Amino acid sequence: MLLLSAALVALYVAVGAWGFAFTPDELGIPLVWPATGVGLVFVFLYGYRMLPAVALGAALIAVGFTGDMVPAMDRAVSILATVAATALGAGLLRHWRFDPRLRRLRDLGLFLVAGGGVSSGLNAVVGAYGVAAGSEQASFAGTWWVCWAADLMGLALIAPLLFALLGGRFLLPPGLDYRIGGALIAGAITTSVVVYLAPLSLAVALPLSYLVFPLIMYAALQCPVQITTGLICLSGVLALTATGLGFGPFAALGLEHSLLSLNAQLGLLVITGLSLTAIRAEREGAEARARDHLESLARAGRINLMGQLSATLAHELNQPLCALTTYAQAGRRLLRRGDPEAAADALERLEQNARRASETMRQIRAFASREAPDRQQCSPAKLVRHAEALMRPELAQRGVGLQVHIAPDLPLVEAAPIQIEQVLVNLLRNAGEVLEGRPDAHTRVSVFRRRQELVLQVSDNGPGIPPEHLSRLFEPFTSWKRGGMGIGLALCRSIIESHGGAFTARNGNAGGAEFRFTLPLESSHGHTETDRLSGG
Numbered sequence: 001m002l003l004l005s006a007a008l009v010a011l012y013v014a015v016g017a018w019g020f021a022f023t024p025d026e027l028g029i030p031l032v033w034p035a036t037g038v039g040l041v042f043v044f045l046y047g048y049r050m051l052p053a054v055a056l057g058a059a060l061i062a063v064g065f066t067g068d069m070v071p072a073m074d075r076a077v078s079i080l081a082t083v084a085a086t087a088l089g090a091g092l093l094r095h096w097r098f099d100p101r102l103r104r105l106r107d108l109g110l111f112l113v114a115g116g117g118v119s120s121g122l123n124a125v126v127g128a129y130g131v132a133a134g135s136e137q138a139s140f141a142g143t144w145w146v147c148w149a150a151d152l153m154g155l156a157l158i159a160p161l162l163f164a165l166l167g168g169r170f171l172l173p174p175g176l177d178y179r180i181g182g183a184l185i186a187g188a189i190t191t192s193v194v195v196y197l198a199p200l201s202l203a204v205a206l207p208l209s210y211l212v213f214p215l216i217m218y219a220a221l222q223c224p225v226q227i228t229t230g231l232i233c234l235s236g237v238l239a240l241t242a243t244g245l246g247f248g249p250f251a252a253l254g255l256e257h258s259l260l261s262l263n264a265q266l267g268l269l270v271i272t273g274l275s276l277t278a279i280r281a282e283r284e285g286a287e288a289r290a291r292d293h294l295e296s297l298a299r300a301g302r303i304n305l306m307g308q309l310s311a312t313l314a315h316e317l318n319q320p321l322c323a324l325t326t327y328a329q330a331g332r333r334l335l336r337r338g339d340p341e342a343a344a345d346a347l348e349r350l351e352q353n354a355r356r357a358s359e360t361m362r363q364i365r366a367f368a369s370r371e372a373p374d375r376q377q378c379s380p381a382k383l384v385r386h387a388e389a390l391m392r393p394e395l396a397q398r399g400v401g402l403q404v405h406i407a408p409d410l411p412l413v414e415a416a417p418i419q420i421e422q423v424l425v426n427l428l429r430n431a432g433e434v435l436e437g438r439p440d441a442h443t444r445v446s447v448f449r450r451r452q453e454l455v456l457q458v459s460d461n462g463p464g465i466p467p468e469h470l471s472r473l474f475e476p477f478t479s480w481k482r483g484g485m486g487i488g489l490a491l492c493r494s495i496i497e498s499h500g501g502a503f504t505a506r507n508g509n510a511g512g513a514e515f516r517f518t519l520p521l522e523s524s525h526g527h528t529e530t531d532r533l534s535g536g
Helices: 002-020 035-046 049-069 072-095 107-132 140-165 180-197 201-220 225-246 255-308 310-337 340-367 380-397 419-433 489-500
Strands: 374-376 401-406 413-415 442-450 455-460 503-507 513-520 533-535
Touching: 002 035, 002 049, 002 140, 002 225, 002 442, 035 049, 035 072, 035 340, 035 374, 049 072, 049 489, 072 107, 072 225, 072 401, 107 140, 140 255, 140 533, 180 225, 201 225, 201 255, 201 413, 225 255, 310 340, 374 419, 380 401, 380 413, 380 419, 380 442, 380 455, 413 419, 413 513, 419 442, 489 503, 489 513
Parallel strands: 401 442
Antiparallel strands: 374 413, 401 533, 442 455, 455 513, 503 513
């Protein structure tokens, strides 16, 4: 608490001193005033217990920079009004559930209304009233406008950066490439040096001052909010300081007009950067929600498949469990007869069947897992073999043969294994349902590489897809199968597209249906597409 209060007072006085460096006339009105933003951030994040520190900071600035120019009573009223404006702005942000990470356009709007409208507006009223009451030359309306513009610009530059740093505890995302941030900072500094210090004509320097916009836009779309808000603050501080010292294209207009013109440009910069940051965060949030929804649907689909395969899975488990009993009884009899070698052989077979039952249960648990699957580097052969192990018994019961062709030397592919296996299981089960009862029924899984894609193809020798259904095949709740829900293929395509691949279906030239999906590859080796036969 004490350290936070000390930090607030120190920062409040420091930015106040910087603001008082830009006072264009004898009235002493700063044209940039970031202190309001500092107080607003600390009170919002750490509560109303920070208000005494805000009052102390405001008192130190009033005493240190206005001196005897303002009566003691007026200074006291100004300090109390500053504290009230800060408390009201922070209270509104809390009431409206403002997110200091500025992850939504709504949060940006709330920040501008509560901070720029309420806190800055009330501070400007107090400041303008004090100046107008003490000077016959100053009108309240004209002075309020200057005070509010100064307060708003200072708030817009400093508050988003403090929200991003203090609200995120200075944490940057893991795996961040700091070279990008360093390059952007170097670009902003270089741009400021060229625009404000190089001996350029006004016609050249003024357009060049907009070079900072692409840097801010790139940061907003590619970098964490801490870097974006840091660049905005850095660019604003450099531009305002140089202009206040008489350098750059805006200085030729005189300090008051130049800083107000520059404030307008910086205001556009702030709105652009923070708007793009919020839009990007909203898009990423929507994508994350879509992934969660897809995984929920995928898990529901896996549970549904497990229910449909329950009879086959029970048979697969019953076989090794019955064998366990048989070999255990045989081992006991052989031990009683004094034949340890035969007993050892029986125990080995018992162990093999126990492992078979355990592996079957492991595959069932993994397939129906509630946890969101992680993307990892996977062997294409293992992806297919796991789906084959689940579906071969089911297809055999239906009298459908299964052939698997996997090209050798395939590179690893980044995927969520359970989801890809789910797609394969769904396609194989569809094929089994269509082919059941047909003579010489068989389905084939082919895996090969085509340029920078891994291609997985499931085809059969059935009747094919009715032509009138081909155009609507992937629409949810559309099915031509009796009792079909019409979500399986739509879910399969969503899973594959979430991996960056494509999912297509057509009727084969020799009859039957052919479903094909691709997964992107990153490796540059393994171009062979020679098939290797497995199964029958």
